[in-house]
Amino acid sequence: MAFSPNYIFLLAFLTIFIGYIKTNNSTSLMSPTSACFLAALSVRRSVYNLSNVLPVGVSQASIQASVEQAVKLSPSPFNIQSARVVILWGTESDRLWDIVWGKVNAVSSFADEEARAASESKVKHFARGAGTILFFEDQADIDKISLGFPAFAPIFPTLSEQSSGILTSNIWTLLSVEGVGANLQHQSVDLIEADVLKTWDLPLSWELKAQLPFGGIAAPPSEPKKTFEGRTRYFGGEVVTESAKL
Incomplete structure (x- = not known):
């Protein structure tokens, strides 16, 4: 059975999206649209x-x-x-x-x-x-x-x-x-x-x-070593917990 390029792309992106959801505990605070966008950013290497x-x-x-x-x-x-x-x-x-x-x-x-x-x-x-x-x-x-x-x-x-x-x-x-x-x-x-x-x-x-x-x-590329500590700051608004930080 032959699959269309659009189907293949959708399947690949769903795999990326599900993987991102599983490995990021902050996704529960986001809308599905935001999580989908960040999933796309996560595969750029x-x-x-x-x-x-x-x-x-x-x-x-x-x-x-x-x-x-x-x-x-x-x-x-x-x-x-x-x-x-x-x-x-x-x-x-x-x-x-x-x-x-x-x-x-x-x-x-x-x-x-x-x-x-x-x-x-x-x-x-x-x-x-x-x-x-x-x-x-x-x-x-x-x-x-x-x-x-x-x-x-x-x-x-x-x-x-x-x-x-x-x-x-x-x-x-x-x-x-x-x-x-x-x-x-x-x-x-x-x-x-x-x-x-x-x-x-x-x-x-x-x-x-x-x-x-x-x-x-x-x-495949090696996983980059990145640190996020101290790279974002918050003033005013709601209290941001550690789990909400990306």
Whole structure:
């Protein structure tokens, strides 16, 4: 019996959701909607062991549709919509990481050949997935809105960075709930931006912010060690018990 991609996705997400409920005693304080959202966040990990084979039920078209919706729905300051996204598939993604290594190799001073080879292997490792998503902010849009709101002009660069971060997180989480691995990189942005714009004939006003190589999960990531003590504080309102803290 063949199952549709939608059925497979729903089954996978229900497994994630049930697992999250079982391992988090704070979920009894939340609505099902909140718990479902946090379950999606809980599966986002930095996956470095990628393959170029996407999970069953996931296609290039479905990933592109998810990315388009994330770009559409993610907020931006003053609704300037300055985010730009490029998806590089297969050999196009390989070209990106060749550019990165070429620049890194040209400007770096390695202690010896072993160190150089280790650095090359690390950079080329990002090309093992199915593709890479590039995140940009269009400076032309930011300059335009700054002229219209001069009082806010000094903080628009910060707001732009925050908006880009929200979009990046949304796309990364969307990939994760579909079983697609990814890891966020900021590889030599200043070094490679000009080459990236030229190679893919992109507008000069686009500023490169990050790269997200993605693909099938060749090996599961290790569980991150995180501490939450002291990271949240409460003033006023109801008394918050330890069990309610995430």
